[in-house]
Amino acid sequence: MVVVVAVIAVAVVFVAQDRWRRGAIFFGGATLIAAAFRLCLPTVRVGLLAVRSKPFDVGALTLLGSVIVFLAATINTLGVS
Template sequence: MVVVTLVIVAAVVLVASDRWRRGALFFGGATLLAAAFRLCLPTARVGLLAVRSRPFDVATLTLLGSVIVTLAATISTVGVG
């Protein structure tokens, strides 16, 4: 949980310093990292990452992280100054 939180803090710092696309990529990466931790670690070790059953948590986190990364990577830079 601490590692995922540190990556999210880095994402917030990037967004706050006007690097919103890179921050969004970090946030999506943190979500995918949480999915990997939920998949590999026992339930007693994942802490607050365990919300429902393991398959549900992994599927939800993977889908959400993939969508965030895809959106952040494909947004056009036209008009962004």
């Protein structure tokens, strides 16, 4: 959980510096990291990442993280990185 929160903190710093695309990619990456942790670690070790069943959590986090990274990578920046 600490690793995921640390990556989210990096994402917030990027967004605060008007680097919304990098921040969104980091946020999506944090979601994908959470999915990997939920998949690999036992339920008692993942803490707050365990919301529902393991397959549901992994599927939902993977889908959400992938969509965030895809959108951040494909949206036109209009001159802003």
